[in-house]
Structures are given as structure tokens and as C-alpha cells.
Amino acid sequence: MTQYHPEEIEPKWQKAWADAEVSRVDVANPDGEKYYMLNMFPYPSGDLHVGHGRNYILGDALYRFFRMQGRAALNPMGWDAFGLPAENAAIKKGIHPREGTLRNIENMKRQFGRWGILYDWSKEIASCNESYYKWNQWLFIRLFERGLAYRGKAPVNWCPNDQTVLANEQVIDGRCERCNALVEQRELAQWFLKITDYADRLDAGLDTLEHWPEKVKVMQRNWIGRSVGCDVEFQVPSLGKSIRIFTTRPDTIYGATFMVLAPEHPDVAALLAGNPARAEIETWIESVRNQTNLERQEAGKAGFFTGKTAINPFTNEEIPIWLGNFVLMQYGTGAIMAVPGHDERDFEFATQYKLPIVRVVEGGELPYSDKENGVCVHSPLINGLKYAQALPKMIEEVERRGIGKGMVRYRLRDWLISRQRYWGTPIPMVYCDRCGIVPVPDDQLPVRLPLDVQFTGKRGNPLEHDAGFMNTVCAKCGGAARRETDTMDTFVDSSWYYARYISARDDEKIFDTSLVNRWLPVDQYIGGIEHAILHLLYARFICRTLFDMGLVNFEEPFTRLFNQGVITKEGYKQADTGAWVTLDDVTIDGDVITQTSTGKRLVAEVGKMSKSRFNVVPPDELIARYGADTERVYTLFIAPPEKEAAWSDEGVVGAYRFLGRVWNLGVQAAASGQQADADPRITRKMHQTIHAVTQRMERFEFNTAISALMELSNTLGENPAAANAREAYLALLQMLHPFAPHITEELWQMLGQQGFVLTSKWPVADPALMQEDVVTIAVQVNGKLRGQVEVKHPPQKEEAIAAAKSNDNVAKWIDGKEIVKEVYVPGKLVNIVVRQ
């Protein structure tokens, strides 16, 4: 009997699919109803492990399923190819970022191929290629023209030793990860995209995303942080001006007993004039300035009285103006009215500094901030009202008096896209002494990244030392000018790539609007939860700007979103130092785990696969031993795909055995054919399985879809020579194909079928044939299971109850007792209730 040799058949079918260009889609003339599915394009880090595989295998299984369902499925892939790691490798190992990146891309493409994943490579894109980043630059200029790209000041992490800007992840405990120097904060002029202009639309749009995980929408909503309230001016007589505050609770304004400003507030200097403690306060302000928000919070609330007062416009009382470390300059106006009776933070501050606390809302213990039930008191204009009525009334009054207006504010800040880095899209702007900031004209795009540069890791961005790049002429006046040396955040690259796939080779325009409108939005987007906020929010933002430019006719780029869970595996670390240990250095003896080389005690910890934990499972070895089909089946069988799942080396064997059994059934069927009589169990099981698997595929229940296929295979194994086994076996191959594409193609061919399984038509279940002719009914007495009876299909109530009562064991429990009630659940259960 022929043995199952995955290493022989897998390359064969990978080549056959490639030769037949099975995954290529003609977007202008699709063959069927479009289905655009997309895996988030990866950063080409070089080596994929089985944890990464989950994402891509899942996508490929869906892709194959939808194709077999007759959809024109598009499944493109590309590379998020710019970014810091490649530049770090250039500094550390002397490999040019481009060279390293291209090499990694080649390897990852090879790995995708070995997994049997079908992408339409004719549409491949890599963000580091000119043909892509040219359009990134083009898009940036369009945003600039619309006032959505602007320059502003922002602090950066600066390493004084290396003379360079550091990303947050390069700062470890406040020090440079490379040279260990203390990192400073520096203010630099940088490019921003005005995402805040779209805050309201991005927030409202979330409500239309029915097929997104609730979790992701909540995270985005929190990030946008929409708050409705109003601004109010408080007069400061000693300064002869007013200070503006923002509040979401103008209904509590009668309870505002003091005011607090952020230490960075512009009026602080004037307010401190004449304060005897001024020097001390200024020292404090300086120390707070150097703290991050987190450090401020950990320090606890602190503040100082400025010595000046403001007038509460509703009580007309003088209230003290304080400075406080808990008030943030970046939000609202950097100043608040403090209502300690009805705000926990204000309450804490007031208690600490013995400031007056008054109640203006009745309903509970102070601080009381319940907006649902609280009722206003001591607030002449709104007494007796609840928040819902008091809020509009107070806003109206504030506006009538001309001391403020209703406001909606957001926590969302503008998107800082400047990176003082080489390996990214150059921002296509020029600084001219005469004309100021001038965009590079479209016909001069792309602004190319020079390839011949030195990577030292010192003196900042290599582009700043490249005279050929820096020096240019102004497009407006023709005079000498200097190029922008900042490059773009790679999230810009990924904010619109899903549209570029449709026109990946178009050199004339960013994409073909009519084709993009035909294929987008993406029907199914698949990726990790780590992109729940930034990538997905930026993509939604840029999509809206494209909509406003008339380039697309939809505002939401991704109709359905799926976040796969991570794959974990146990790693081992030293109990005392916490240092991770390689697997080959671990000795396990019952519950005692020791490090072989040192004899130290180790502890096992299950976590995400990563090189630093030495717990990655490389697919190459696994595939060499069991084949890609086994890895695919196991990966999808291991757990529901959205859940975290622990990889088990033993578990893989189960998938391998299953495929081995499917193989043996096929070999048997091909050799002997079917001589025995048709087995009605097989036909029933086949239709039941088709029904179950189809439904489970649609619901992403791959683990139970596979278990249904195992059941069908087990049923076939009980009677492989039945005359109807072949038909059921072919259906099994088709349904197994999305999970195990290679073995199913081989067996399909072995059984003399024409064409690919991939291009065959997904089987359809006949409900009439699913029906069992004998129905097993569970019998309970007083809700406890006491027996089972069989009745003919279709089951009748009277018949079922009569059969139940005549069951020996059941009779034992009801004899001589009064029957109170007989419950019948059609086709499933009888419950006889007797008086005890």
C-alpha cells in the first residue's frame, strides 16, 4: 500500500497551483461575485514561526472555502517593509536596510509557499519600493493641500551621546538602549496629520461596523474619547482678563469652589506675580514638566495656591486659583473648575488642601457623580433637574450670557508622522528661504531615498548628512532650497495599502477609482488585536480623506474584522534570576524542572512565542517531519481561532494520524473500489457533515468543522467497501481541502477526478438525506435520566411517551406513583414528572 509522504506531494501541488495561476484574479473581469479577503501585511522580520502561521493559514482556509463556494475571491499579500528594525540591523551588522528587507521578504515568501498558502502575487506590493512610496508622497501632498498635514512642535526622545532621536521602544528606563546615556526630551518641529478633524466621524462610524469585534470598537471609542460639555470663562479681576475652562458638568458649576490650572498653563507667570513663594513654586513647576503623565500620577496629587482668585460666574463668589499636577495642558483648555462635591479627583485635592466642598447634587454620599439619578440643588437655575435636562439648560445660559459655549472635545490628538529616520518614505517637502514650505511637484515624485548612505547610529538621521539629498531647488522660485529629512511613520504606508492592491502596477495614479469602488471595502480583514487602535484608526481616517477627495465612494475600509488569538508555548526560566533557558538545557523530572548545565531550579511559564523565551516552534522542522497539511490542520484544530491557544508538540500527532487515515481510505478506495452494499449510515453522515462543516466555516468554527470531518472519516473507516463510500469520501476530500490542500489534491487525482479540488464545487447538503430513520429519545423521570428509547422517524408524542413508560428501568421509577406531568421535547426527550 502506498504510504502518505507529504514531502513528495506538497511541492508537487504547490507547483501545480503556481503553474496554473489558480490564485490570480483579473480585477476588471472577475469570475463571480467578488470577495476581498485580506490578511494584515506583515513587517518582513525574516522568519515566521507556527504562531504567525495561525493568521495566514486561517486566511488561506477561508480563501479556499469561498472559492469553492463560487466566489471571485481575491487574496493579495504584500510587505510593510519600512521600519526601525532594518535600520538597527544596518547599524549593528552593516547590512543595508534594503538588502536585509528584500532578503527577509524572499524567505517569508518561501515560507508562505511551503504552507501551501495561495496569494495573488501578481498584486504584491512592498512599501519600501518607489512604486509604492511615490503614492504615499502623493497622498501626503494632497493632505497638505487640504490643510490636513501641518508642522507643529512636539517633544522627542533625544540621546545626547549618539546625537539622535530615539523611538519610545529604544528608551529603556530613561536610557538609550544602545549607549545607555540618559535620554532627554527635546522640542522639535514635526509633521502632523489632522486626524482630530475627523474625530467625530471616526467615532460615529464605529456604530456602522456591525461585523467588528465589540472589543475593538470599545478600544477605539475610548481612544477617541468624545466628551460633550461646554467652555466657560471665569473672570480674574487681578489680571483684568478671564481664564477659560472646559467642563462636562456645567450642571455642577454652583459647586465650583476653586479653579485648577495645569502647571504649563500660559497664565501661570502672571498669576504668580507677587507671590512670596514664587521661587519654590517655579521649581516645582519645572520638576513636574519633566515628568511623564504616568510619573505625575504615581507621585499623587500636588499643587500650590497662586495667590489670585477668580469669580464663579454663577455664584459670583471669589474662588482661589490653584496649580495642580493632575490637570493636563494637552486636554481641553488646561484649566478646570473644581467641583469637589461631585468629582472624585477634585474631592481628593480639596481634602488634601482643605478647600471648601459644597453639595449641589442630591442623591448620595460625596463625592457624588451619578449622572443618572442625581438631582440638582442649591443651583437656582436648575434646581430639581437631573443631568440630562440641566446640561442643555446650563449650556444655553452660558451662551446667552456670552461667557462660553457648548463644546465637544476629544482625547484623540493629531497624528505625529515625522520620524527622524532613514528607512521610511521621505516627506516630500522643501524649505525655501523665500517661499517657506513648498511641496515637491507631483511630476517630480517620488523623492527617492538615496541608497548610498552610512549607518553609524550617531549624529541623527543619515539623510541629514547626505548633501545630494538635502540640497535641492525650490519648485516655486527656482532658488536653492533644503529638503525635509524626516520620513513618515510606517502607519501611513499601511493606512491605504488595501486599495493599492487593486492597482498594484499602475504608474499613473494611486489607484483606479472605479475598480477600487468595485472591490472594496475589504469583505474580511484578518489580523492581530495589537492593531486594534492605531493601524485600524489611521486606516479609517485616511479612507475618509480619500472619500472626501472623491477617490473612493466608501468611508469604512473593512466590513468585517477578525482578530486571531496568539499561540503560546511553555518556556523555562531560572527561578531565581528569571533568565530564560534554551529547551535543550531543560531536564524535567516529574514536578521538578532543572537546568541541565547549572542544576538550577527552573519554572515553566506559558507565553507568546518569542526568540527571547526560546519557545518558538519553527515551521520548517515541523513540515519536514509531518508536512504542511498536518501543521495546518493542527493549527486550526487546536482551539477556536479567536482564542489564545497553547501549542502542543504531542497534539500535532493527532492531526498527522487523521490525515494518515484519510490517506489510507483513499488508497483503499482507489485500489479495490466498492463492492459491498450501500450503507445508509454513510449517506446520512455525509449530508450531516456537509451541513455542519458549511455552517461552521461561515462562523469561523474551524476546530469543530475539523472534528466533524474526523467523525465522517471514522464512519467511512467502519465500512470502507460500501457502494456509497466513494461519494462520501470525495465530499470529505472537498471539505478537508481548505485545511489540508495538498493531500486532498493528491487523493482527488488518485481517484481519477478531473481538475483541482480547489476549483471543484463545494458540496451541498440534502436535508432529507440527513434524517435518521430511528430517533433516540432520552427519558427522564423528574428531570433525571433513567433510560433511552428508540422510535421511528418522524417521532410522535404519544408513541414516544408510551415507549418511555414501557422501558424497564423507567417503569421502576414511575410504578405506583401519580404522574403529574409529561413533558415531550420533539425528537429529543421525554420527562415524566411524578409526585414523590
Added chain:
RNA sequence: GCGAAAGUGGCGGAAUUGGCAGACGCGCUGGUCUUAGGAGCCAGUGGCCCAAAGCCGUGUGGGUUCGAGUCCCACCUUUCGCACCA
């Protein structure tokens, strides 16, 4: 602290609307084939006494119901997200 999700055999996990808890697989036990088995095949496998019968059993405690893993209330644990945003 706030918000969300989840707690089921030794393990991963099944169980549309409340209706036979533990499908499927791993592991384990026994058998079989074998020079050999970390391969294959067959059987068994929630706990309590070997079996039958029975009793117990889905984080804990209550409740609703003929019937609860599923619904309601309170609590415990874990994971994730947010965390001075006025």
C-alpha cells in the same frame, strides 16, 4: 479603581433556541501485529465500590424551571483593555 471576556475530565476543547454534559483530539490503560516500537490497528478512559443499578459532577453560594454548563442575583479567580482627559 472602571470596563470587557472567560472559568467544563490529566490536557486542548464540544454542547443553535434551557432538553442525554464531556463530541473530536491529545495523554493514559489494556490488547494486537512486530526482532523492536516514541509506528500502525482494536478496545477502554469524569469521580465514587469491579460490574450492573445508583449517587456525585461544568469556579462558589443562592434562585427561577418538569428540566440549568446555558437564564437571574451575589461572590471568588484569571486574562485583556482603560487608567487623573475635567
